[in-house]
Amino acid sequence: xxxxxxxxxxxxxxxxxxxxxxxxxxxxxxxxxxxxxxxxxxxxxxxxxxxxxxxxxxxxxxxxxxxxxxxxxxxxxxxxxxxxxxxxxxxxxxxxxxxxxxxxxxxxxxxxxxxxxxxxxxxxxxxxxxxxxxxxxxxxxxxxxxxxxxxxxxxxxxxxxxxxxxxxxxxxxxxxxxxxxxxxxxxxxxxxxxxxxxxxxxxxxxxxxxxxxxxxxxxxxxxxxxxxxxxxxxxxxxxxxxxxxxxxxxxxxxxxxxxxxxxxxxxxxxxxxxxxxxxxxxxxxxxxxxxxxxxxxxxxxxxxxxxxxxxxxxxxxxxxxxxxxxxxxxxxxxxxxxxxxxxxxxxxxxxxxxxxxxxxxxxxxxxxxxxxxxxxxxxxxxxxxxxxxxxxxxxxxxxxxxx
Amino acid sequence: xxxxxxxxxxxxxxxxxxxxxxxxxxxxxxxxxxxxxxxxxxxxxxxxxxxxxxxxxxxxxxxxxxxxxxxxxxxxxxxxxxxxxxxxxxxxxxxxxxxxxxxxxxxxxxxxxxxxxxxxxxxxxxxxxxxxxxxxxxxxxxxxxxxxxxxxxxxxxxxxxxxxxxxxxxxxxxxxxxxxxxxxxxxxxxxxxxxxxxxxxxxxxxxxxxxxxxxxxxxxxxxxxxxxxxxxxxxxxxxxxxxxxxxxxxxxxxxxxxxxxxxxxxxxxxxxxxxxxxxxxxxxxxxxxxxxxxxxxxxx
Numbered sequence: 001x002x003x004x005x006x007x008x009x010x011x012x013x014x015x016x017x018x019x020x021x022x023x024x025x026x027x028x029x030x031x032x033x034x035x036x037x038x039x040x041x042x043x044x045x046x047x048x049x050x051x052x053x054x055x056x057x058x059x060x061x062x063x064x065x066x067x068x069x070x071x072x073x074x075x076x077x078x079x080x081x082x083x084x085x086x087x088x089x090x091x092x093x094x095x096x097x098x099x100x101x102x103x104x105x106x107x108x109x110x111x112x113x114x115x116x117x118x119x120x121x122x123x124x125x126x127x128x129x130x131x132x133x134x135x136x137x138x139x140x141x142x143x144x145x146x147x148x149x150x151x152x153x154x155x156x157x158x159x160x161x162x163x164x165x166x167x168x169x170x171x172x173x174x175x176x177x178x179x180x181x182x183x184x185x186x187x188x189x190x191x192x193x194x195x196x197x198x199x200x201x202x203x204x205x206x207x208x209x210x211x212x213x214x215x216x217x218x219x220x221x222x223x224x225x226x227x228x229x230x231x232x233x234x235x236x237x238x239x240x241x242x243x244x245x246x247x248x249x250x251x252x253x254x255x256x257x258x259x260x261x262x263x264x265x266x267x268x269x270x271x272x273x274x275x276x277x278x279x280x281x282x283x284x285x286x287x288x289x290x291x292x293x294x295x296x297x298x299x300x301x302x303x304x305x306x307x308x309x310x311x312x313x314x315x316x317x318x319x320x321x322x323x324x325x326x327x328x329x330x331x332x333x334x335x336x337x338x339x340x341x342x343x344x345x346x347x348x349x350x351x352x353x354x355x356x357x358x359x360x361x362x363x364x365x366x367x368x369x370x371x372x373x374x375x376x377x378x379x380x381x382x383x384x385x386x387x388x389x390x391x392x393x394x395x396x397x398x399x400x401x402x403x
Numbered sequence: 404x405x406x407x408x409x410x411x412x413x414x415x416x417x418x419x420x421x422x423x424x425x426x427x428x429x430x431x432x433x434x435x436x437x438x439x440x441x442x443x444x445x446x447x448x449x450x451x452x453x454x455x456x457x458x459x460x461x462x463x464x465x466x467x468x469x470x471x472x473x474x475x476x477x478x479x480x481x482x483x484x485x486x487x488x489x490x491x492x493x494x495x496x497x498x499x500x501x502x503x504x505x506x507x508x509x510x511x512x513x514x515x516x517x518x519x520x521x522x523x524x525x526x527x528x529x530x531x532x533x534x535x536x537x538x539x540x541x542x543x544x545x546x547x548x549x550x551x552x553x554x555x556x557x558x559x560x561x562x563x564x565x566x567x568x569x570x571x572x573x574x575x576x577x578x579x580x581x582x583x584x585x586x587x588x589x590x591x592x593x594x595x596x597x598x599x600x601x602x603x604x605x606x607x608x609x610x611x612x613x614x615x616x617x618x619x620x621x622x623x624x625x626x627x628x629x630x631x632x633x634x635x636x637x638x639x640x641x642x643x644x645x646x647x648x649x650x651x652x653x654x655x656x657x658x659x660x661x662x663x664x665x666x667x668x669x670x671x672x673x674x675x676x677x678x679x680x681x682x683x684x685x686x687x688x689x690x691x692x693x694x695x696x697x698x699x700x701x702x703x
Contacts, residue, residue, distance in 0.1 A: 043663040086662050091612050091619065092413060096656060099409035099539070116616060119527055123613025127530070136533040137405075154528070193505075193618060198523050 032078040034070055034337065034344045036061070037106035038326070039097045040113035040145060042086035045224060045251060048280055049113040049145055053326045054084045055317020056308065057110065060330035063311060070334050073341030080330070089114040094121045102139045107342065107352045109141045110329055113322075115148035115195040118158075125155035129357070138350070140357040142333070144325040147274065148199045152379035159360045159379040161325045161332070165204050165274060168295035168385050171401050173205075173212035175387065176243070176269065176293070183268055187241030188219035189232060189256055191248035197224075200273055201247035209245070217241045222252060229259040237265045245271040246292075250278055254285035261288050269293065277388055277395055278320040286393040297383040298324035298369060299397055305369040324369055332366045371402070408539040412611055414651050415546035419604030420624070421631025421643040422553055426597040428632050429566075430590055431573035432485065436477060436493035437628035439500035440598040442620035443470040444605025446504055446520060449529040449615065453518055454511055459531050459545075459610060467602030474598020478591035497625050505617040525616025529609050546607055553600055557640045569593060601628070634673065636683020638690065645684045649676065 038057045040050035061080045064070065069079045083106065087094040094117035101109045112118050126136035136155065143151075143160040152160045176183065186209045191197035206216055217239045220232035233256060236244060244260075244267040246253050253276045260266075270292040272281075277294040298321040300309040305319075308327040312319040319327070336359035342352040363375040374382040384402055388395040420441055427434045447466035451457040457465075477496055481489055510519035520526040532542050560566045571579040572589045580586055609615045631650070635642030654672055658665040680686060 043666055047663065086659055086665070091614065093655065093659075095612060096406070096409055096413060097659070100406040103404065103406040116525070116614075116618065119525065120612040120614035123528060123530060124533065126533070133536050134533050135536045135538050136530075192523060195524070195616070 032072070032076060032344060033081040034072075034078045034342070035081055035083065035104065035106040036330075036333070037083050037085065037101040037104065037109045039085040039087050039094070039101065039109060039111035041089035041117075042084075044088050044090075046089050046113060046249065048278075049322055050086060052312065052317040052320060052323035053111070053113065053144055054082075055315035056312045056319055056323040056326040057082055057084065057330060058315045059308065059311025059317075060327045063307070064330065064334055071338045073343050078344050080334075087112055087114075087117055089117060091117050091120045094118075095124055098124065098137065098139075098141070102137045105346060105349050106139070107337075107344070107349060108333060108356050109139055110144060110326060111141070111146075112143065113145045115146040115151065115199070118143055118146035118151050119148070119154070119195070122151060122154035122158040125157040127155050129156045129361075138357075139353050140360060142329050142360065144329055145322040146196070147322070148196045149203060150378075150380075156361065156379070157357055161329050161373070161381045161383070163274060163295075163297035163321060163383045163385055164380070165200055165295075166208065167382065168274065168297075169200075169204050170208040170211065171385075172271070172293070172295045172387060173209045173214065175399060175401065176271075177212040177214070180269065183242035184213075184215060185217050185239075185241040186214045186243045186245055187217045187236055187239040187267075189236060189244060189246040189248065190219055190221050191224055191252050192221040193223045194249065196275065197247045197249060197273060201245070205245045205247055205271070209243075214243070222248070222256070224249070224252060226252060227255060229256045230263075232256065233259040233263050233265055236260070237263055241267060243267055243269045243271060246276075247273045248276070249273065250276050250280035250284055253281060254288070257285050257288035257292075274321055278322075279318045282390065282393055282395070286390060289390040291389055291391075293387055293389045293398060294395075295385050296321045296388050296395075297385045299386050299388060299395065301386070301397065302369060302371075304367075308369055328366070328368050328373065332360075332363070335366070336360055336363070405539045408543040410652065410656055411543040412539070412546050412607075413656075414647050415543070415550045416604050416608045416611060417627070417631065417647045417651050418550050418644050419553060419600055419607070420628045421635070421647055422557060422640060423597040423599075423601035423604065424628040425632035425637065425640065425643050426557065426569075426600065427593050428629065428637055429569040429573050430593045431576070432481065432590065432593070433490050433629060434481075434493045434594070434597070435490055435622065435625040435629065436474070436496045436500075437597065437601045438620045438622070438625035439497040440470040440474050440601035441605035441608065441624065441628070442500055442504060442615075442617075443473055443598075444602030445609035445615050445620070446507075446526065446605075447602075448606035449526055449609040450509075450519065452531045452610070453526075453529055454509075454513075459606075463603060463606040466606045467599050470602025470605065471595045471599030474601070475591050475595035477598075478594030479587075481594065482587060482590055494622060494625070497620070497622065501617045501620050504620070523617065525614055526609075527614045529613050529615065531610050533613075542611070546611075549603060549607070553603070554640045554644070561639060630673075634677065634684060636680070636685040638683065638686055642683050642685035649684065 040053045042050035065079045069077045085097045087097045094112050126134045126138050147162040152158045188201050190201035220235045272292045272294040277296040300306045309319040340355035340359040366373045371384040386400050387398040389398045423437050444466045448462040451462035507520050508522045510517045631646045632643045635646030654669045
């Protein structure tokens, strides 16, 4: 009796282990492939980000493979192949996932979703290339979503294709100032325990808005898992600011907007966080979000951007400013792999990773879905952007600063 | 192999966390403050290696001692309450510590860069291991030597008079007191020992992840801390280790490919395991079974 119970428990454990270490190693050996690993949050509160990234990655890879794949150093062609891992937006799990990827044949890792994962993850990478005293991991990591400012400088193996929020909000507040000279004051709402939201309010919106002549009257704080915003909105109402800037993700942005409607808080203008210019916001509170202005580095306004959006939809995801960056990353990687002449022969994984890293580090400008993307020496991107606003359940383009 | 060594590191850190709660549970006290002591170990050791340039070993010992002292101080008021009240009080303490780090800002300039804890932004660049050329295997060995030492100490304690005293207090405080056991010393001592072990775990954790922030040390971590020894069984220290392997190795890492279903299965498998082994994964029956297997082997 006892034996059978232990055997049953052991069987459950063995099945789980076998499944975990077996499923992800299904690789077609019929043709030459270049392994790419993606990772992000596919479960938990921010799961939609990981799901969208995976969909866009699959779409981009399908597009490249349909065109013949990637040209290798020996002149042959190879197909791109993606493995995608869920890190649950958890630092420990993100590190574990990256170690798993580093131990595989993947030549590059694309991710993660969350800045609180990216920060420790970049920390376990070798800080300076060729520093033999530094035993950090040596695999290029190209980030599409984790947007908190200045993270790529943590390691020379880290690269990001995320928009520069400092530039975007500086430009946005100046544009609002010129379009609405009657508005003088700003009040902030911040999702205080989420690295990106917190950074964007305290280090970006709160500092850039006074530069455009606004007076910051104060701020209300809440947490990512909060569902009640009564007090925060009451503070907001009391401040009577002309502009309310909400630095929060769609889930709590919608909660706050609904509470604002309930308490009849109607500022002259609403400004939102880049990450909230997504379908989740419109699905959650399109009525309450009507008119909110957000700077974004993605909108399906060019043929390439439309193709990316269609490809994401085909794989049950949606392209937004974060996930669309993954499309650009795959296209950039194809260019770099071909320019650097990777061999993808199984024995050259380390050499191929180094070639890709060097290629990415030397980039000064790349093609993006909305136009040219500038690359900085620190591995960051300066991307073109637009201002969009929620209008009748859709994100409509309000202004193109490049025009 | 790097991945498996990394996994060994995680299992080692969580084993220390679980053992820290195991000591306190022996005395019949249910605590959710271990995440707080864990965070003290993490932040203090990181400050010592990053800001003061200490080696990891003295940093680890000092931070763990500090966590142990704080735990001892917490242990005194905890003497006056028990059961659910103690759970609530220790949750409150854990949150107090977490929010302290959330508001704690202390940075210095080092080679032109600001380093140190920065409130809600966290504490980054805790890179003692990679900067000193420690490979993943080196770190795994380092962690497991510590885990082995802690387990050995607790295993020895379990078999000594001290272990009997801890269990006596856990089983029946009144009876223990009536035979002359000093309840105050035992309970506070268990809290302090648990805090010390949690501090060691936290110190290693900070250097494993290279970046820590207040959110790492919430109620979920505290729940895991007591879940490990309860799921593994309080009969001996190996139960905690088996539970950590079960949760971190199989449920978290092994089921990663299942996406959102993993979270669902996570809970279901724990319930299943507790139904199959209600007294913990390593209970008296399983110990007897293992002993029996070895005895049969010898006869053959």
